[in-house]
Amino acid sequence: MHLQVSLTFDLSASSSLADLEEAIVTQGHESMCQALQQAIKEWEQHQRRCPTCGRDEVRVEGTVGRTLLLVFGRIRLALRRYRCQHCLHRWCPARRLLRDLRGQQVSPGLREAAVLAGSSWPYRHAAQLMERLCGAHISAEEVRQLTMQQGNQQAHAQQQHAEEVVASAPKEEKGEAGVAGIDGGWTHSCEQAGGMEGKVAVLACNKQVQEPKAQPDPSQLTWYELAKRSAKGKRLGPPHKRARWMQRRYVATFAPSHALGSLAEAAAREVGLDEESSVVVADGAQWIKQEAQRHFARATHILDWFHLWRVVRKAIRETQREQQHPETWLTQERTQIKDWLWHGEVDPAIKRLQSWQEKGEGKALEAALTYLEHQRDWIGSYEAWRQAGYPVGSGVIERAVSLVINRRMKRGGMRWKRTNATALVALRTTFLNTDWPREPSHRAFV
Ligand SMILES: [Zn+2]
Structure with missing residues (x-):
């Protein structure tokens, strides 16, 4: 299959760069739509064999209209209908090509983009951004429905997978020392006055201490350099060592706390956390203690120092x-x-x-x-824990709550139903977990 699409447009001699950009983008989207239309026509040319009798003497007998929503815009397709000259069977070959859509209008690519956008921003905002950035025509309500649909499936799958992992026998080999942070984050609810609590856990291991940058010797600096450094708030004391957990996994839900317990234990096994040499850090809420006792009984339990x-x-x-x-x-x-x-x-x-x-x-x-x-x-000796390299404060977990819940769900006027909130955090944790191994500057999902 070979096809060529050309891009032609008129420009006035006085166009600015912004005009040029706008014209090329608009025309580009139209060309992409044309390319798809042509590609489908071309594809249909290759499907001339009758599915019933296997001969290829067919003729075109009209078309069937179909609208598609794609990442680069909305197109109206005219799908060809064939009739076999031999057995008179009638069929529309392109239906096979569109089978993945299951009768819907939204393409898989647009669906994926909409779900990512919908779990990152408010729906209206997500729809506007998608139109602005890639030319997709999709309404805020469609973004919401797609996100919720995908999220519900995801939440269900995560929970089921976790229950299975927890029920199976634990691995024999020894894992790594690490930390399990568990905390709750509140959002407004449309079902419950006073809001509802989302439960978040982060499992981290493979701690790496980053060597600090060498500090200049203060006696070698001029007064001007010293003043500049102090204005920026840089200290001249001994450099501070920073530790980072290189492997992390987030889980979250708005379902009852035992659901989080299973999710956390399954995730801990997946990152390879060794229970006995790991710690659980939390603020002492009753549900957390209960779940820690049930799923991390042999770990060291630390009450958040702060x-x-x-x-x-x-x-x-x-x-x-x-x-x-x-x-x-x-x-x-x-x-x-x-x-x-x-x-x-x-x-x-x-x-x-x-x-x-x-x-x-x-x-x-x-x-x-x-x-x-x-x-x-x-409560135990925080001094000893700190010496052993364990986190005693809730930095890791507070950041997790902020990433998973607050940034998306705690904005002015937002109110959530419990099932929808669970669906959304299921998606957010999935994106976070797949995005995490990348370099911080390349992460798409924040
Ligand atoms: Zn036939």
Whole structure:
């Protein structure tokens, strides 16, 4: 099959670059549509054999109209209908070519692009961008329907696959040490006042420490260079080592928490996380503890340090204000209690807080005490964990919640149904997981 499409257009001598670009793009889209029409005609020429009797004496007997939506625009096709001269069988050969569409108008390429756009941006915005960038004619509602359809399938498939993996016997070989971060992220809901919680987990392993860039010796720098560096906020201290988890996998759902547990365990097995030498970091929510116990029982459980410290610091601040202690008291108590907790000594910290309670009740103090009591089993020596190279804060997981949920789903005026939210996060995690191995600057999906 050989075909040629030409591009002809008129331009005025005074056209600007923008005019030229616009004209070429518009004409280009028309040529692409023509190319497809011709390609289908050409293809039909090669399908002249009668499917019933196998002879090739056929004649064209009219056409059948069909509209297609493609990445480069909308086209109207006239599909030929053949009639066999021998057995009088009538058929339309191009139907076989369009079989993949299952009676729909949207081509597979446009469908894929629409799903990617719809899971990255609000639907209206996605439809406008697609029209602007590639000339596709697709409405916001069509983008929504395609995204939801694909998302529901994806969510279902992920869940089923996870249940199967969890039910199967674990691998024999030893995996790698890594981290499982689990957290919730809230969105507005149209079914539930106060919103609903999406559950996200990120499984990461293969930690690589990146060697820091060599810092110049300050004594060799001029005053001008020093001033410039300090204006940019660059420190001259010893360089900071950065660690990166080279392999990550995200899972998320708005379904009940046990669904996330299975998804997380399946993903952990897939990235090759070794349960015993891995850690689970979370903020101490009840559902997370339950799922961690069920699916990562042998891992080390770490209560997110920043979360813990925020609660306790608030109680210290409140007590100082209520009982009118001087600022020096505040600094002193803060340092002492922080030091205890950082080394995993919960008892002296609790005793200290209780001793304040005798002098006066406080809401934050009460909350901090309950929190410490409830989270005890997840608190340990943060110092030792840090030394061992484990993450003790929720940087990895907070970023995961932001990537999977917040950037797409927490925009002004958005409200979600639970099933639709699950469909969308299923797509987002799929795109993230396939995009992740690429260089950061080449990632399409953020
Ligand atoms: Zn025939």
